[in-house]
Structures are given as C-alpha cells and as structure tokens.
Amino acid sequence: MDENIEKNDMLENETPVEEKEELVRIEGLKEYFDIPSGLFKSKKLKAVDDVSFSIMKGETLGVVGESGCGKTTLGRTLMYLYKPTSGKIFYKNKEIKTKQDINNFRLKTTMVFQDPYSSLNPRMTVEDIVGEPLDVHRLCKGKKERKKKVLELMGLVGLPEEHATRYPHEFSGGQRQRIGIARALAVNPDFIICDEPVSALDVSIQAQVINMFEELQEKLGLTLMFIAHDILVVRHISDRIAVMYLGRVVELADADVICDKPLHPYTVTLMSAVPVPDPDTAKSSQRILLEGDIPSPLNAPSGCPFRTRCPIAGDECAIEMPKLEEVEPGRFVACYKYGQLKRTQEENSSQNNSDIEQDKPEQ
C-alpha cells in the first residue's frame, strides 16, 4: 500500500515537468440524436454531452465506461463520422471547420473497429482492404508502389506476405484485427482511435494485439485513443484514463492514479467491480455493489446522471450537473462529494488485509 502511494506521488510530481505538445483538443463536444417519440415529436438522446479534453502527442488516452455510456459515439464524433451537434475539435491547435479541414484531419486520424468479423469486407482480398485508404486519398502512384506499401504494412503488423491474396474469412479473429490495424496505418496517421479493438478476442490473442499496439506506438510515435470496457486492458495500455457515464466524462486522470485512488464514486464502484485474477484478493476484497442498471439516456436523471445509483448522493446532486474540475494537477473530477466513498472502502479493505495476514499460514 505504502509503495503504491509513493509511486503515485512520484508520478504526480513528474507529470507537470514534462510539458507535452497537444495533438487533439475537444471543447464542449455534444452529440444528440433525435429519437422519434410521436408523429411530430422527437426526443433528444444525449449520447455525448459536453465533453472536453485534450490528447497529448504520443500518449494513450483510455476511455472506459459501461455499454451505452457514449464511448463509441465519442470516438466516432471525434472522427466526424457523426456531425457534432455542437462543440469544437482542434487538431494541432487549429479548429476543424471546413470540409477540406475534415479531409485533412482524416488523413491523419484513422480508426480500428471493434468487431474484426464485420468490419472487413468479405469480398475483398487483404491487399485491397489494406490498400483502400491509399486509393481514397490517392497516396500511391501506380500498382507497384501500392503493392509495395501494402506488403510493408502487412509486415508491420506481423502478417506474412503470402496472405495478401487471401480473403478475410480465411483468418482467425486475431489475424483479422491485424488486418484492420494495417488498414488504419495505411495513411501514415498521427492519431488512431481504437474502438474496443480487443474485446472480441481471446485472452491469449488479446495480449498479442495489445503488445503490437505498444510496439507500433513506440516505432511510429502514434497517439492512441483506446476505447474499451475492460479496465485491466485499458490500465495496461493507457497513460491517462477518462471514465464516462451517460455521455459525460466523470473523471480523468493518470492511469495508475485513477485505478489505485479513484475519487468519483462511480469510478470507485467500477474499480471495485473488476474481477481480479487472483483468488486470495478476489475472495477477500469487499465490493461496493451498485443498485440497479444504468438509466436510459432518453430520460436521464436531473443534475448528476449518476445520482440515482450513487451510494453517497445528496440533495445538491439533483439540482445541477457538477462540472469537470481540476482538483489536483492533471486530475479532473465531476462530483460534489468526490473522494468520500473511497475512504470507507479503504478502511474496509485495510481491515480485511489484516484479517488475511492473520489467517495466512506461515510459509
């Protein structure tokens, strides 16, 4: 425990020193969908609601949250796959406004999709799939150059050259995801949005793909936005993590800090719900269980969206949504009562730990 705190203190001290260049910044991004609820009436589904953050060059930002919290929509809106309802997106401190800007932005930003089975066209060979972005952006002159580039990309993600003429159905899940990644790398991007790239894969294959992401990031200096629901995976790959709940970012901080000392009550419960692959810890640790399900985003509760399930919600939470504020350097939380839930859990777990130590036979 003490070691962890020391480590975290060190991290906190280090971060402000390393001033990194900002690559992408979003300000007040909103994405509302119209859901018809009558003949002329329609309801607003607030998929992404007032999200602002910036991503530094070369870092990995993890985005976690339950299904339906808007993480995928955030990724897609960021790439202009959906037109944002309002809000601004900056790339290298330049706002993206015109169609030309969007085109240029997409040359530098690509996406890896969740499902390796449905995101590849079954009628195209691997060469065509990986080469398609090159054709769209007219990056290659002639077939020879294209083929050379495609083989180079395939080598980068660890696919043998003879696979170029094969079709997606001939590959296993992990290999398909490699094809998807090769396609994303084709335009030489700075920034890749990975939308649950490993959640459809088995544990052993998942580790291969995660390792590959890390290698590629080192080699090519990529910036990643890693959207996933598996917190252990996100923690492993990310520098910073943003936790989303019902379209809003409720907490944003360094990966280790947010996992070891979460402040927002939702993050606390989320971290305590993660099944730890270690029988002793898993069986002894006390879980904070949430009541009920995530509310429908169509009729989200007033004020803080989490208050209906929050164990420490008070009267002020129902009135207004708390703003995402910087409570410590590099640490943003959107909660009036941040830090209060964690304390009780720490007391519990420290009690438990002492119990286990007493129970454990001497070895």
Next chain:
Amino acid sequence: MSELDKEKNTNTSQKATVYKWKRNKRSLIDILLFCALWLVIAGWIVFIVMMLVNKDNYAPNVLIGIIFGVSAAFLCAVIGLGIVMKIIQDKEKHKILESHIEKTDEEWHEDELLKVRNLRTSFFTENGEVRAVNGISFNLNKGKVLGIVGESGSGKSVTAYSIMQILSPPGEVVGGSVKFKNEELVGVSEKRMQKIRGNNISIIFQDPMTSLNPVFTIGNQIQEAILLHTNRTRKQAKARAIELLQLVGINEPEKRLKQYPFELSGGMRQRIGIAMALACEPDILIADEPTTALDVTIQAQILELMQKLQKELGMAIIMITHDLGVIAQMCDEVIVMYAGKICEQGTAEEIFYNPKHEYTKGLLASIPYGSKAEGKLSSIEGTPVDLLALPKGCAFAPRCNNCLKICLEEMPERLVINDDHMATCWMNVLEGLKDGSVVLMEEKENG
C-alpha cells in the same frame, strides 16, 4: 510421490464412423416424412379444387377422391412406418451408446454429485469429424463451485451441453460416461432426461438477449418449469415465481411477470435466466458464461447474487467462463481446457499460484494486470488450434515456448502433482525425472 495415471486408449474414430452412417440414414427418413406430409396436403388441395370446378359431373370427382384416398392411406402408412423405424433406430442408438459407455466400477461417495469419465463429443461436419470434447473426466461434489476455463473453441460449452444432453444434430456424445447421483446419463431416454433437466440439473445460458423466448411473458417462462416438475397448481406456481424474482433481486415482481423479455435490460434478463434455472432448486447449476454479455458493474451484481444463492441453497455450480478474474472470485476448483482436453485441473489456489501446464502459465501471464510501467505482456504466440487437424502429440505444442521433442510425438498423460492438482504436460515429467519423483518403466524393471 507422483504417479502416472493411465487412461484407456480407445479408438474413437472407428466407433464414430458407425455412428455417422446411422445418422445419415435417419436424416433420409426425415426427408421422406417431410415429402409424404406435403404430398397429402397437396392432394387434398387438388381434390377440393376439382370438386369446386366440376360441380355437375360427379363421376371424375369420385374417381379422384378414391385415388387420393388410397394415396393418402399409403402415405399415412409410410409415415407410420417411418415413425416406427425412427423409434427402432433411437433404441439402436441407445444400444450403441450403451456399448460405448465405459463401465466404471468406482465407488460412489455420499457427497459426490456428478462424475464425468472420459466424455467424448463430436460434431460431424462436411469437412470431417470435429472432436469438440475429447475424453474429459472430472468430479463435482455437493456445494462446490467448479470453474471451466479456456479459449473459444476449447470445448467448455460443449461439455455443459453434453452433460445436459441438449446438443443439436451435427453434434453427438460418442462415448464416455456422465453419472449423476450414481445414475448414468449418457444414453438415458429422453423422457428421463426431461425429468432431470431443469429439476436436478439446470443451466444459465450466455446471452440473456437470445435465451429467453420473446413471445412469452416472463411469468409464463418461469412458471413452465415449476408446473412441469412439481405438483403445484397455477396459483402456487405464480406465488413461487414471485418468490424467485424477489430472490434474484428484481423489484416489483408482480408487474415483471406480465412483461416480455424485450422490456427488460440485459442484467434483468440474466436475473430472469437465473430465476428460471433456480425454479426447482436444482442440485447442479451450470452457468455457461453467465456474465460475458454484461457490464462490469452488472457482472459484479450477478456474481455476488450467485455466490449468495449458492451458499443459501447449497447447490453445486459449474461455472464456464473465459475470464480468469471471474474464476478467481467464484471457484473452489478449476479445470483448464484446451482443444477439447483438460490440460490442468486442481483447486483455484493451485492453478493460480502453482500452474503446472505451459498453457495455464501462458494464460495467466497474458492477463493485463498492472500499469503500463510494468512493460509488455507475455503473450502466447500463434493462433488457436484447428480442431479438424489436431496435431499428433500435445495440442498446445505448436504454440508452446518450452516445446520438447516428445510433445510433438505423443500426448502426455495426466500427472498427479499433489492431492488437489493434476496436469497434462511433459514438462512435469521432465522435472519429475530430474528430481527423481518420476521413474521410467525400464529403469524400474532393471533396478
């Protein structure tokens, strides 16, 4: 002291060919039955049309009537014959299966519930036989939680389906034995199996979105099992259903009984699935990836609920999952499967803290646990094995980092590491030879 635990080496493929032939013949009868049915229907339609068209002249109508009457009688006879033949074939099938059952004369202990011995299940596809479950054996005691873990395609779900005997046609149990309370379940009649299913052994399926029937209300689906297996009246069954919904933590149970599955969220549907499985207080609950489709916070709720119910009702659970975190939290004993075989089995503590199979070691090392600073994950290279072309030796050998020559040649035998730990890996034999706990046969004879 370690000792080699030898299993019978039976020739499965020979039996499988006999079996395949039987299966094809049965499908022919199915087609015949189908054609006969349609011929009769078509005949009657033609007959009615002719009656309507030729209202004045009755003679041809009578003739046609006689022709169709005779053909209908003939086809009915064919259908009857088909049914009789099907019954005979089913009996034959059971006879064949019975001959495959390995008669184990093991003693039956009081606290044992389920004993699986050398269970084999194959899928007969166009490309050949897929041995999804290839000779697995384990015991399940009362009130224990057994976890089965493995990659997709390792045969975890098929094991569960084989125990429940709910495999769909291309898949069939081709041998081995499943004993529930000293009663053989492989080859038992469908009637008996229906009594056991839901009553003594029940199952929770992976996907709560598709495992409930969308056209029946929740109440209808929960009460079905209660009415089938107990002597309760409808009123009592309803009361029991409400009780069950309260047990699994659903508010307003009376309102929910009248709702349809699409009106509920994923977590609620999985709770309904659990309530259905618990309806008759089963001795064994098989949970086939019960939380894979759910979010972490909902998963924590469901796991907590299952643990609570298991303690209250004292049932045994077989927990099938690919998530080692879930296993660590829930299970007393763990089976690790790869390519239809058990590669390691033992208590949870033994498996997690003292893994003795290269695959288990790789699996544990490839879980991301900790921060970025801890460096790269050690992954298992290669892709999962193709079940249609299983290697000669150990199925994991092509992906194994410490692969020995013998791994490619010969399947290792189960080595007992200690009282609650067994592993199927040549590395253990090698280690045993080094420290002298394993002795080669020749040396033993000579010395």
